[in-house]
Amino acid sequence: MKRTLLLFIILVFYTSSAFSSARCTSPDPQTKAGIVLIDGGESVGSGVVVAHNQILTAAHVIKGMDTIYVQVNGALVPAHVLSEDSTKDLALLRADTGETVPLVLSHDKLERNDDVWAMGYPFGESLVSASGRYRGTWDNAIYTSASVNFGQSGGGLISCERGKPVLAGMVRAFGAVKKNGKLVRRDDISVAVRIETIKQFLVTSRQVASVFK
Structure with a gap:
């Protein structure tokens, strides 16, 4: 029997119910x-x-959360939503980040097979930096071979520019294929929001926030 494989995107939040990227060995x-x-x-x-x-995260991560806390440098601090765009699956939170240095946003376009790292907290446990390669951009989303899991949504997709790690996108989902009527996860496909989309969202969010100060 002929088997047809279809790619599905599985959101990965977790509920308890001139220089090449090779110059960056890891974040x-x-x-x-x-x-x-x-x-x-x-x-x-x-x-x-x-x-x-x-703090940038995915809109689906905070959906339904009555209270939001952010773990910064090992301490949980309260956070609230500054802005949210469910169509882009982006949200901007405000929380005390202390002396944490913000990530630099990428300026260069990713090239096929560039090294990337999908960073986040699978299942709310320890921070993971999963390495992979940039595969391309389709339907306004970045596809990579970095493996991600539940809990990593909203995390950073990191690339390398001029020998420095930069934010190239936001982790959103992993891929799956349909086999015999069931979705089967693909460890070699993950999806991220493009940095261009993130930049547009941040500009709009900060403009709105300044009006209501």
Whole structure:
């Protein structure tokens, strides 16, 4: 019997119910400190410090959370939503990020097979930096071979520019194929929001926030 494989995208929040990228061997400690855990009690996800006291995450991560806490440098601090765009699956939180250095946003376009790292907190546990390669951009989303899991949504997709780690996107989902009527996860496919989309969202969010100061 002929078997047809279809690619599906599985969102990966977790509920308890001139220089080449080769110059970056892995994200450095400063970059790792900028990837934070989002804790809503019944569900968890990941986030990225993009400015002082501002954290980017996925809109689906915070959906249904009555209270939001962010783990920064080992301490849980309260957070609230500054802006949210469910169509882009992006949200901007405000929380005390202390001395954490915000991640630098990428300026260069990713090239096929560039090294990338998908960073986040699978199942709300320890920070993971999963290495992979950039495969391409389709339907306004980045596809990579980095393996991700539940809880990593909202985390950072890191690439390398001029020998420095930069934020190239936001982890959103992993891929799956349909076999015999069932979805089967693909460890070699993950999906991220493009940095261009993130930049547009941040500009709009900060403009709106400034009006209501």
